[in-house]
Amino acid sequence: MLSSKSFARAFVPVALVALAAPAQANDLKSVEASLSATQSMTANFVQTDGKGRQMAGTLSLKRPGKIRFAYGGGVNMLLVANGKTLSFIDYDVGQKSSWPIAKSPLSVLLSPNPDLGRIARLVPSDNPQVVVVRARDARRPEFGTLVLAFIKSASAPGGLRLEGWTAIDAQNKKTTVRLSNQRYNVAVPDSAFTYAEPKRKKA
Known part of the structure; x- marks a missing residue:
């Protein structure tokens, strides 16, 4: 079991993006193999935004292209991708925002054929059990950046257990997701990956 201090270093890449080393092909291939072998996953998550605000809930993932963040604690919001479109629904205000999955940082997780060689770099880690990858398409910087953290585990697909990620959008807003109870x-x-349409609130 990794200590909390060691695991925290897995997310240091947000502060060390400029220090990312050139990717080693074998390590990136291992990450690609892990993503490809993950056909589905469920987990609990804790999401933290750039201001330190946290929300928790359950995650369901089904590749390619499908993911659902169901928030708990009375938070009446939903983030869901149905295979083509990623939608954020706020039921309290009756609004929905949608955009193509391919234009989201999460496309790295949900792609049917993960290919990290052109867009990804390894981020140095002082723990040999931790693998951190920063993925960003330099040709399309408006799509944002995804920093993925894995822990080596023989029981996980491809020998790597996804522990979480930090998404950085084109406005440099950061959202970190930490996973637990991965299945x-x-x-x-x-x-x-379906949802009820929000009802627009009357003014």
Whole structure:
């Protein structure tokens, strides 16, 4: 079990982006293999924004292209991708924002054919059990950056357990997601990626 201090270093890459070393092909291939072998996943998550505000909930993922963040604690919001479109729904205000998955940092996680060689770099870690990858398409910087943190685990797909990530959008806003209770390649119905349309609130 990694100490909290060691695991925290897995997310230091947000502050060390400029120090990212050239990717080693074998390590990136291992990450690609892990992503490809993850056909589905469920987990608990804690999401922290750039101001330190936290929300928790449950995550469902089904590749390619599907993910759902169901927030708990009375938070009446939903983030869901249905295979083509990523949508954020705020039921309290009755609004929905949508954009193509391919234009989101999460496209790295949800791509049907992960190919990190052109867009990814390894980030140095002082813990040999931790693998951190920073993915950013220099040709399309407006799509943002995703920094993925894995821990080596023989029981996880491809020998790497996804522990979380930091998404950095084009406005440099950072959102960190930490996972727990990960379950891989379990049955996740397609209905998990549907949602009720929000009702617009009257002024």
